[in-house]
Amino acid sequence: MFGALGLDGVCVGLGYAGSVGRDPDGNPLTEWGTPRYQDWGSTHVYPLMEAETVSAVERFPWPDPQAYDFAAARNHAASGKISRPSVG
Numbered sequence: 580m581f582g583a584l585g586l587d588g589v590c591v592g593l594g595y596a597g598s599v600g601r602d603p604d605g606n607p608l609t610e611w612g613t614p615r616y617q618d619w620g621s622t623h624v625y626p627l628m629e630a631e632t633v634s635a636v637e638r639f640p641w642p643d644p645q646a647y648d649f650a651a652a653r654n655h656a657a658s659g660k661i662s663r664p665s666v667g
Contacts, residue, residue: 597646610642
């Protein structure tokens with residue numbers, strides 16, 4: 580169906596090798612400080628929700644761009660072995 584509709588977008592994730600925090604139960608968080616839930620939208624965590632000043636945003640522990648594996652993502656996208664089209 581995606582082909583018939585002319586949809587060709589895919590999701591290609593980037594591996595992250597930087598340090599990440601842990602939640603109170605000891606579970607690893609994402610590089611953005613959010614839980615690693617795979618519920619795709621029913622659990623929402625907004626680490627910057629209470630930031631009211633520029634300095635609060637600047638203090639946020641932003642992910643290190645150098646810790647992403649862009650080469651692996653590029654190779655994965657170029658391999659043609661991606662099976663989940665992205666719609667939206």
